[in-house]
Amino acid sequence: MKQKTFLFACGGTGGHVFPAVAIAESLKKFGVEQISFAGRKDSMESRLVKPRFEFDEISAVPLHRGSFMQNLSLPYKLFKAVQSAKDVIKKRKPDVVVATGGYVSLPVVMAAGRMGIPVYIQEQNAVAGVANKVGSRYAKKIFVTSAEAQKFFPNTETQVFGNPVRELPKIETLPRPKEFREGTKSVLIVGGSQGARGINVKMEESLSAIAGRTDISVVWQAGAKNVENIRERVSHIPENVTLTAFLDNIYAYIGHADLIVSRAGASTLAEILAFGKPSILFPFPFATANHQEFNARVVEKAGAALVELDSDPNDLWNKVQTLLLNEEKLNKMAQAAKSIGMPDAADQIAKTILDAEC
Structure with missing residues (x-):
């Protein structure tokens, strides 16, 4: 042949x-x-x-x-x-x-x-x-x-x-990041190398509420250009929040997160779904033809994600807490993600x- x-x-x-x-x-x-x-x-x-x-x-x-x-x-x-x-x-x-x-x-x-x-x-x-x-x-x-x-x-x-x-690594081969403390629920906030302004703003507004939930570990990847500015504006980053510009071995964080907060670009979504992870999606509002919101709505319709727009009232941390407290809902979202994600x-x-x- x-x-x-x-x-x-x-x-x-x-x-x-x-x-x-x-x-x-x-x-x-x-x-x-x-x-x-x-x-x-x-x-x-x-x-x-x-x-x-x-x-x-x-x-x-x-x-x-x-x-x-x-x-x-x-x-x-x-x-x-x-x-x-x-x-x-x-x-x-x-x-x-x-x-x-x-x-x-x-x-x-x-x-x-x-x-x-x-x-x-x-x-x-x-x-x-x-x-x-x-x-x-x-x-x-x-x-x-x-x-x-x-x-x-x-x-x-x-x-x-x-x-x-x-080809993605198997979750069992990935070490649990030390920032995800043992015995806590783990949340990954990821905005890409440049960060996601809409997510960052809502996270800043939520820090005082996050500080009260020591049973939750948050890794907040805010982007290289944003970390120092955030530290200057915020007098105290809670101990259960890790603020970082980049993440080495991003798959370890995705694999061990109980919930992921992210933009809705096609490649990012594909990896979240391939890992079978529930998510809260914030579509980039200036994406061509608003395609990120359409991407996010497809995943939301399938039951694998919640969607919040940058322009919506800030309900980010309320959504995070509500999902983490509802193990059945979280598991159903994970199953839905696995069903539409095709690694x-x-x-x-x-x-x-x-x-x-x-």
Whole structure:
């Protein structure tokens, strides 16, 4: 059997790149050797991908939702970007193209589709991105993370899988972080490397109430730019709260947390669900097309999370205490998370593509 050659296209944010890398790693596990990526020069995708896979640089043009003036020059720029993508395709000669979104992926999808190369698209969010919606006409199949996302692709075959994540460690292999004191309930507040302002503000307002619950251990990852400012504003951080800029071995904290408070980006959500963890989600209010709130509402509808907006009255600590006091509710949320989280989504997607193309 001829060894298949795969070309991946993704970029812009880690939310697009990480799923592509996860699927590529699964393909390698199943014996695929010829895998390369296409993306922009000096970009996030180049930094994340180059240590693992061969990488070709292509030109790309941003896609602006609903902006006529910003998109006025789009046809000319997109034509040049598609030509750039064709050059990479001629060089790599892929049998299959896999795209996971970001505007850099669209020229590759268009070029491959026009050249008769099978295209598979993976959409991470409950609201489909512009590149994936436009590129869907060239796709053989689109992998989505929820039934809600299927409606954005009415003319293309879709299949619902979880969001692909890298292979996660087993909880039993992860040491319990010392900040989660023995005999206490553990809460992880995570805002990413930059922190989450809305969550941080509500946490600051809640510190006096948190101090009275010595039976609860809180790890608050507030972001590198925020920790010192918080310490200057707050005269006393309670002993049961660990305030930190970063977390090494984040999976140990996720694995041993009884409850997680987080934004609702696709990759973060995928890992929370893959670990089967109940959560309180604060969607980033300025996410494109408000996709984080749509992501969060899907998980809330499934019974795996509660949702609070940054603009809502501060009910964060009340929600945390109420859940931790209701073991039955917490367990039901954990079971719901496990039911919609698919830690093997990358493997399932890779197998589906290989079954169709080999």
